Amino acid sequence: MAADARDVSRSMAEMAATVTLDALSGPALEAAKMSILDTLGVALAASGVEPAVQGLVDLVGEDGGRAESTVWGRGIRVPATNAAFANGAMAHCLDFDDQTPWGQHASSSVVPAALAVAERVGTVRGADLIAAVAAGQDIFARLRCHVGWRKDWNLSSVAGVYAAAAAAGRVLDLPSTTLHHALGIASQQSAGIAEVITGTGSDLRCVYAGFSARGAVTAALLAQRGLTGVEMLFEGPYGVFNTYFGGRHDRDAMLADLGTDFRGAGTLYKLWPSVGTSHSHIHATIELLAEHHLEPEDIDEIRVFVGDYHDVMCTPLDARRAPETLVDAKFSLPFLVALAAVHRSVRVAHFTDAGLHDARVRSLAAKVTPVLDASLDWKLELPPGRVEVVTNDGRKFQREGSDYPGSQQAPTSWDQLAQKFRECAAVAAHPPTPANVESVIDLVRDLESVPDVAAIVRRV
The missing domain is CATH 3.30.1330.120 (2-methylcitrate dehydratase PrpD)
Incomplete structure (x- = not known):
């Protein structure tokens, strides 16, 4: 990087702070909406069928606090940071959440963080939520593809906290400088060794997204209150790229068409609940x-x-x-x-x-x-x-095994995703009524027209 060049994180923060619905291609817009419905659905299912997450969700309920944001499938409202923690953990714990074409999971961190903040803020338009999620998905994909991954870090949580912090910052309508601080603060929650993924006998592989979602919300709210981050977050001598990836990253590819090519457009939606x-x-x-x-x-x-x-x-x-x-x-x-x-x-x-x-x-x-x-x-x-x-x-x-259901060659349709949502919602700890299930599907499919996204989450 040239001595006078800005850190990559500055450019990403500017994109996330200013992105609007008009900047998104049709596929990127649809991917953001599909990810919102899919993440809600798989978290609802987890609330009822996965024992490993129950202690975490129970702890969030016991902690109480201001009734800001909904814990999906549990019928309770808690502070936004704790809602993101519980919902993020549930969103990944069935290994049924969406993924990039190259592996790893963005939305189980991004969507819980963005929706928790949206409820806290109140009256967040669907168009702004779509833009926030698309920005987070794009940042995640750029980090995923253009760092020298050694398979020793869990990229889903290492990169997910930055993607989720960007989405939460966009929902909060933070200016780009403040959102850049949020990314720096999020570095304190950027973690996850691969042993969590590959080892046996641990519950951590199923709940890790809760930690990155909670860290992202905390980072965005602290930046909003004036806490400053790290100027050379990614490319500094001791920044993320040098510390996690031995300095191996492709800066030009990471920034190519930033703000015009939203790479969440390629998101894949699982039809089988397994890695x-x-x-x-x-x-x-x-x-x-x-x-x-x-x-x-x-x-x-x-x-x-x-x-x-x-x-x-x-x-x-x-x-x-x-x-x-x-x-x-x-x-x-x-x-x-x-x-x-x-x-x-x-x-x-x-x-x-x-x-x-x-x-x-x-x-x-x-x-x-x-x-x-x-x-x-x-x-x-x-x-x-x-x-x-x-x-x-x-x-x-x-x-x-090429062309498997849900792959790039056989992508999941809206109708398939809606049926997946119905099946997931039916096994929630507190299943939504059939009428609410259909209402959520309809609202998310037409999300750009929804005046307040709280109308969606309060039905689950």
Whole structure:
């Protein structure tokens, strides 16, 4: 970076502070709206079915405080920082939230932060919420793609807190200088080691977005009160890029078309509640069994061809074949492939204590064998996995898992997302009425015309 150049964070803050609906392309606008509906939905489902998040949500309720913002699916209102904490944790804990085409999750940090602040402020227009979410998604994508990720940091939380702080700052209508301070303050909550993601037996993998959402709201509110941040946040000698990524980043690519090309437009929406890196193997398994009219009992072995990151979902193999928690089950490739083979789908309803110990699934998971294939290693985009089924009579069938539902090649439609929302809302701790469910879907689809976004969240 030239000695007189401004830090990247300055440019990002200016974009986020000034973005309006008119700047967004149709795909970026639709992506922001779809992410809002999707995030609300998966958090509602988590409120009712994921034990790992309940202690965190209960703590938020016990803390009480000013009734500023809604905890989705729980029927309570708490301070905005705590609402963002609870909703962010619920938004990711089923691993059902949206993702970028390159992996990692923006919206489970961005949307809870933006909506919590919107309720606190009051009378925030839908058009401004869309702009805020689109800005956050764009910043996240630019950071995701143009830093030298070593797979040792959890990028979803490391970068998510900045994306969410930008969105919260835009909802607060902070001027660009103040929003830049918010990004600097957010650095104090930019964290997340990859062991949280890859290790077994921990609940942290499912709740981490709560910490980045809460940190983002705190940062934006402190900046609004005059606390200053860090001038050279990203590119300083001891800034984010040098500290987290060994100085490896592409500044020009990160700033290219900033403010005109909003990269959240490529956001992908899951139709299966499991880690996104498993979906190609799940798809290949379902298609193979259907094409060749196979039943689980016909199978002698399932070989899953894996690159470096796929292999993380297979290690340690015995634990991945027989996960002991619902959190681990959603990140265990042998278990997920077996689940898909038995049920020909992967649904929220499969992740219960009974589902975790389903004898047919466990028996088949024991027959899943990972086969290392360096051509499937994760660079920028993760190559689709490949599956080979070996039958008891010696036949072999192989398929690549490209074009899985929800991928770039088979994107999720509004109708599919609406049905996903209905199914998620139905299992919330306090399910919204059917009328409120349909009202939320309609309001979000026409969000640019909504005068106050509180009308949406107070229905959930």
